[in-house]
Amino acid sequence: MAKPVLYYMPVSSPCRTVIAIARMLDIDMEMKVMNLFEKEHLSPEFVQINPFHRIPTFVDVDGFVMDESRAICMYLIQSRQPDSSLYPRDDLKIRSQIDRWIQFDIGFYPTISMPVYSALFDRPLDQSQLDRAKETLKILNDVMAGFYGRFITGSEQITLADVTMYFTFNMMEIASDYYDFDDYPHLKTWYQRVMESLKPYDSDGMFVEAIETMKQYVRQKKATGTSN
Ligand SMILES: N[C@@H](CCC(=O)N[C@@H](CS)C(=O)NCC(=O)O)C(=O)O
The missing domain is CATH 1.20.1050.10 (Glutathione S-transferase Yfyf (Class Pi); Chain A, domain 2)
Known part of the structure; x- marks a missing residue:
């Protein structure tokens, strides 16, 4: 089964935020390291996915693309576990x-x-x-x-x-x-x-x-x- 993809680098704190939330929600993602020091984020392939060439970038199984770590986390919670106390919908x-x-x-x-x-x-x-x-x-x-x-x-x-x-x-x-x-x-x-x-x-x-x-x-x- 296809998995959502996360472009990330462990030293990036916004990336760690998304990874932590995904792990808390038990979301299985394909993890693609994007080495900023090697300028991999400036490759035409990645810029086509995220014109702002920033990580974290999340691509859902249906091709929906999100960046901005906090917004990605909200999307993950609301799309996977909307009742999660991480971002409660009814309080x-x-x-x-x-x-x-x-x-x-x-x-x-x-x-x-x-x-x-x-x-x-x-x-x-x-x-x-x-x-x-x-x-x-x-x-x-x-x-x-x-x-x-x-x-x-x-x-x-x-x-x-x-x-x-x-x-x-x-x-x-x-x-x-x-x-x-x-x-x-x-x-x-x-x-x-x-x-x-x-x-x-x-x-x-x-x-x-x-x-x-x-x-x-x-x-x-x-x-x-x-x-x-
Ligand atoms: N506000 C963004 C910040 C993202 C960001 O600045 N990412 C850095 C790595 S920590 C990046 O991708 N820099 C490469 C670039 O801007 O070209 C978020 O929270 O996701």
Whole structure:
């Protein structure tokens, strides 16, 4: 039987988000690695599938193509398990909270990941952006103080918002020269809770290894590059 296809690379955090959700939903996908370093995503074949040449890109069995990790996840849940508590259809307030955090996550991703991308692409570190990231982390930490023992929506159930935000916050581990989880204890507690919840879906170690690989790339670039 034909399988849906996911174009991905393990070091890409939006790709890991989609993979985690697909694993939580037990969706069998054909996994096609797209090596961005080798510019495979710029091949005419891939650009024809996704003119924005970005991963993750998902192609369903009927040829329906989706990109944008969070939208892919919503599509997977709604097309495969619409009753999933990952994105509940009958609880408007939880679902709205999920939407809200996902939109927060989209906006925060470039800010929190700036130190990683500045090292990878030899761009100067933007100190004001780093300060803004830390200010937001502090607010988030204070907000999370009220969520003790629970997930990001305040619910006891993990949702899509936790998963997508977890992989974004992997950036704090990757850029550990700039971020210290101990400065944000409530955020750290939430992060570790999500990490524990995702462990059963990381039996091949992809999620853990990706962080180590990214750390190594950053270390190598910083050792040989001109920035930072
Ligand atoms: N907002 C997108 C971001 C996707 C994205 O930027 N993917 C990167 C890898 S992490 C990519 O494919 N870059 C190649 C390019 O833009 O040409 C998502 O969440 O899926």
